[in-house]
Amino acid sequence: MLKKNGKWLAGLLMMAGLQAAAQQPCMRLNSGTPGVVWKVKPAATAPAAAQLQATDYDDKDWVTADVPGTVFGAYVAAGLEKDPNFGDNIYKVDKSKYDRDFWYRTVFTPAANRQEKQWLIFEGVNRKGEVFLNGQRLGLLDGFMDRGKFDVTHILRPGQPNVLAVLVKWPGTPIVNYSSPTYISAASWDWMPYVPGLNMGITDDVYLGSSGAVTINDPWIRTLVPDTAHAMLHISMDLHNDGDSEQEGTVTGTITPGNITFSRKVKVGAGRTDHVSFQEKAEHPQLWWPNGYGAQPLYTCDLQFTAATKVSDEKRVKFGIKQYSYDTLGGVLHLHINGQRIFIKGGNWGMSEYMLRCRGGEYETKLKLHHDMHLNMVRNWIGSTTDEEFYEACDKYGLMVWDDFWLNSHPNLPDDVFAFNRNAVEKIKRLRNHPSIAVWCGDNEGYPLPPLNGWLREDVATFDAGDRLYQANSHADGLTGSGPWANFLPSWYFTRFPGGFGGTPGWGLRTEIGTAVFTNVESFKRFMPDSSWWPRNEMWNKHFFGKNAFNAGPDRYDDAITKSYGAPTGIDDYCRKAQLLNIETNKAMYEGWLHNMWNDASGIMTWMSQSAYPSFVWQTYDYYYDLTGAYFGVKKACEPLHIQWSAGDNSVKVINTTLQNAPGLTAEAMVYNVDGRPAKEFAKTVKVDAAAGAATPCFNLNFNIDNLAFRKPAVASSTSNDGGDAGAVADGSTGSRWSSHYTDHEWVYVDLQAPQEISSVVLNWETAHAKAFRLLVSDDAQNWKEIYQTTDGKGGMETVNFPPVKARYVKMQGDKRATEWGYSLYDFEVYGKRSSTLSDVQFIRLYLKDGTGRVLSDNFYWRSNRAADYTALNKLAPVKLTITSKMETVGDSIRIRAIVRNPASTTAFAVRVQLLRADNNQQVLPLLMSDNYFTLFKGEQQEVVMQVEKKVLENGKYKLTAIPYNGN
Known part of the structure; x- marks a missing residue:
């Protein structure tokens, strides 16, 4: 990988798509090249242009800069600003120091050259750059993808000092869409702060080249x-x-x-x-x-x-040799490559890093993590990543790119539409050789205003020959909108349909959907002052866990942790419980779409798959490369050959997102009580042929063994347009619901089809529940007897116990609504005597095996009888695990194979393995990791494979920890 820090010279101009001068000979003018030191200074305080372009000018009071890089990044690197990642430091910066024009300056001495022509090449300046060499103005770079190629044959002084100066223009505010093409989110978003200077600077490579005529x-x-x-x-x-x-x-x-x-x-x-x-x-x-x-x-x-x-x-x-094609059959966009339909499993990149400090090999790391999550697409949101290394890594790892231009649904054009269009053409020309480019997209959540929509469409048709789709709007025209961006119960993602904003109803192809994702506690403490650790406070909001990230629903996330896992006792407990929520939500999000593959669903891209700023929202691995529960939830869900359970209807399917049929497989399911005892009455085994590119049903897990109302007829007084009919309350699926008209006196009853002795009813309410309701029974559905009434309905999962009574019909009679909506029930369950021995929380383990018994896919879930109430997990007895490991060297990497064992008789739930430095107990990051947050029953063991670069673990000395949720 070519690094932009100047360490590698060989092969500079060999990069794919690079349109510079000939390879021989050349000189890099990036920072890190021997003899090249860049400096920056505000234009308002700099001397006259002619003076600073003299070779004897003394620039000792200028600030050393990184090229490629930004002005603000230079001041941070020089220690002139406090660490912007930490606390609220970046919010305290005086923006006026950086929101203005700056001079860049360097002096370099090139070798003599025998070629006829000498060229000075710029790959990118944000937002404009006026270029001078040895006092002569070469031209203006206009737009952060405007390529500068200047003939300096008669200006360059070989063997002597040369002065290169660039007057870089601040992008200006308002930025959306006026300043485009530029890094729009630099003016702050609901996931990153305002970056002083708006990422102005020399943001891409600079070098000399030579050629003949x-x-x-x-x-x-x-x-x-x-x-x-x-x-x-x-x-x-x-x-x-x-x-x-x-x-x-x-x-x-x-x-x-x-x-x-x-x-x-x-x-x-x-x-x-x-x-x-x-x-x-x-x-x-x-x-x-x-x-x-x-x-x-x-x-x-x-x-x-x-x-x-x-x-x-x-x-x-x-x-790469490939051919893309597309269709919108059924109103849903489908992508094909080499004649094969591809199910999209992707993630959005807001930016590579909020101050443009992601360079070289870091792209290799980020995109290898995407590859290992089994993703196959990355959306370059609003075109905010411009580095060649990003596209090279996408090519290498098979990650298609949904590539946006620089517009965000605002009803205004860029100030200079002609500069915008020149940059658009330049982008297409630079990138079109990359096989990973799959879609060109005009506008985020809107349509480009005239004339840009027509221009962009023609640009793609002309300069990419229509080889890729031009998609004008990121959440319409064959797409099912974008969002929501907050967490929901796992069953919601299987429910018809998870609502989005814009587009058409359905699963379809969703270009954005996500949830808040809290970090592990180690990362939390890296960027949060200890005075702000606990309880939740305004400093959390500075890192987008509050009103600054309203779309992420932090209050909803907070509430889900407390309701599902119990009120956290401190920041360590909060982060520990958050990972469980991260796993189940993010896994369900992808599995909900895969459950409906080609039955409307054609793909999903999470918002977001990587982190540009230390925050608590929208990420799978965090800013420091720590792999959160979300990472492992997505990784499991997106396996190419995968077995999964639907939290909506309890069905189990095999998902095959490969090009090969997989015949002769065995699908197995086992249900365990919370203490690890198997509930054998729920076990299932079936032979299955998993067709290529298909979701193949296996069986249903019937958790309604004792539910007398399961799949029995149901009748309701009314049905609203936003819900299913009465039968939804008895289908055993939390992914469907009945909803009444918006009036108080509505009802629903189930027909047990014969008189039965009953003693309890379970009502699983949607938000629209009853404040006051009664339970009635009957033998003829005409004459009713009241057995229960309340005026204080709580909603959620309500269990009503009463003295045993014999009846055929059981009715919920609503008397007063708790909301402006009607009454809405996911489930109406009726019980007499119970035979099942299931605990309140159960575990589901799935296996998919080939004909030899080899496990091809496994999966693990936790389930509750009471609407995502997993607080029983807190009563698990503490477990101490054993761990052994071996280390081996693989090229430039160290690979560690660890075996984690559970010697106890108690379940070790959600085991988290960490690789630490032996001398200081600090995390070893970044690392690749095969698995984490796994569960071990009595006597079980799990292999975990970790890999890090040698330079990350310099002396090879390490220690491992393996601590379950119920660890000690």
């Missing part, structure tokens, strides 16, 4: 796949002659693997640009596939223009 520009390789055994390659490029006379030469190219070669003699007139193209065939190509559907082989195309036996310019382009 003719250069190769914008090489483009289109791939068409009529079938998997053949591919057509269309190779094209522009040849530009910067010389004073016509140039005659030869364009040659070699594609590997396959050793496909081509060449052509051409003449390019002085000052002219000629377009050259070739058509080639690839037999039995190695196709590029999304993660989980196949491999991600990349091809290399080496291009060269030679004149008079001298290489004038050369380029290397990496690409």
Whole structure:
């Protein structure tokens, strides 16, 4: 991986899609290059431009800067601002110091060069940059993707000091959408703070290159796949002659693997640009596939223009052979690649890092974590990630990119629509060779205003040849909206339908849906002052757990922790319980969509899959790369071959999101009481053939063994449009509900079909419950006898016990509503004598095995008889586990294999394994980890594989901890 900190010089211009000068020779002008030191100073306090561009100018009072980087980042790195990650430091910064124009300046000495042309290349400046070399103005960069390529042949002084100065213009406010193209969220969002200076700076690579008179520009390789055994390659490029006379030469190219070669003699007139193209065939190509559907082989195309036996310019382009296609059958957008329909499992990136400090190998880490979660798409939200390394890692790991332009649903155009469109064209040209690009999207939650929508559509049609879809609006036109962004009970994600904002009703393709995700306590303490640890306070809100993140529903999240797991006693307990909520919510979110695969559902992208700022919302791993419960919930749900349980209707399905059929499998389910004793009456085993790209039903887990009303007829006084009919109360599914008209005196009854002795009724209410209601029984549904009445209904799961009575019909008669809505029931259960020995909280363990008994997928859930009340878990006896491990070296990494054992007779629930440094007990991060938060019954053991780079664990000395929820 090429790092932007200047440590690697080799192969700089070999990066995919890079449109610079020839490879030989060149000089990086990024920070870290020997002899290159960048400085910054506010333009208002700097001397006249001519003075600072003199080689003898003394810039010792300027601040050292990182290039690529930002102005504010330079001041932070220099220690002139307190750590912006910590506490509320970033909110206290004087924005006026940074919300203005700045000069960048460096002095460098290039080597002598024999090539005819010398070029100065800029890959990105935010928001504008006026460039000067040795006192001469070269031009203006306008937009953070505007590529600057300046002919400095007669300005550069080889072997002598040269002064490069750039006047960088502040983006200005309001930023949305006026300043676009820029990093829109830098002006604050509901997940990151205002960044002083709005991320202005030299934000991408700077270097010198050289060439002959003719250069190769914008090489483009289109791939068409009529079938998997053949591919057509269309190779094209522009040849530009910067010389004073016509140039005659030869364009040659070699594609590997396959050793496909081509060449052509051409003449390019002085000052002219000629377009050259070739058509080639690839037999039995190695196709590029999304993660989980196949491999991600990349091809290399080496291009060269030679004149008079001298290489004038050369380029290397990496690409993948693939072909995208799309349909909107049933009003739902479906994506295909190489003729195969792909179920999208993705995540949104708000930004790579809120101060643009994500560089080089960090993209490798972030996207490897996405790969290991079995995701296959990343949404580059509002185009806020611009680094080449991001796309290279997506290519490598099979992560398709839903790539936005820089608009956010506001009813205003950018101040300069022409600069916006130039940057849009530039973006397409830079990135179109990446096989990972799957969708170009015009606007976040809106349509680009005229003329931009038409321009962007034509830009994609012209400069990407329509090879990818242009999707104007991120939550309409074949999509089911965006959001919600707060947590719900697991059953809600299986309920028809999880509501979104905008778009059409249904699961469909949802480009944003998420939940708050609290960190583990170790990360919490890294960025929160100890005075603000507990209880919840305004400092939590500064990190988006309060009104600043209203869309994340922090109050709802808080309430769910307390109701499900009991009121936390402190920050350690809060973070411990939060991980359980993170697991169950995030797993259910993906599994709810997978449960309905192709039955409306075509994909889901969580908001968000990675963290740009230390916060408590919308992440799977946190800012410090600690893997939260959400990470492992998503990782489990998205397995390519996967067995899962529906919290909505208790069905079990096998999900196969691969291209291979999986015949002859065995699906097994076992239910356990909270103490680990198996409840054998609920066990299930079935043979199943799991078809490729399908959700295959296996069986239902019947937790209604004693429920006399299960699947019996039901009748209601009315049914509203927002709920199901009366039968929903007796179908055994919390994923369906009956809802009445919005009046007080409504009712519903179940017909037990024969007189039965009953002694209790369980009513599972939706929010719209009864404040006052009665229970009545009858033998003929005409004459009713009251057996219970209340004027203080609490809603939720209400259990009513009464002396045994014999009856055929049981009615809930509403007398007064608790809300403005009607009455709404998920379940109406009726019981007599109970035979089941289930505890209030149970565990469900699923296995999917092949014909040899090898486990291909396993899954684990906790379930409650009382609407997500898991407080019984707090009564588990403490358990102390044993752990052993082995370490091995694998290339540049250390791999640790640990075996965790439960020697106790008590369940060890939600075991969290941590890798720590032996000398200081600090977490070893980042790391890859096979599993965590697993449960061990008596005598069971689990292998956990961890991998870290050697440099992260320098001396190889470590310790491991394995602590369950009920640890000691």
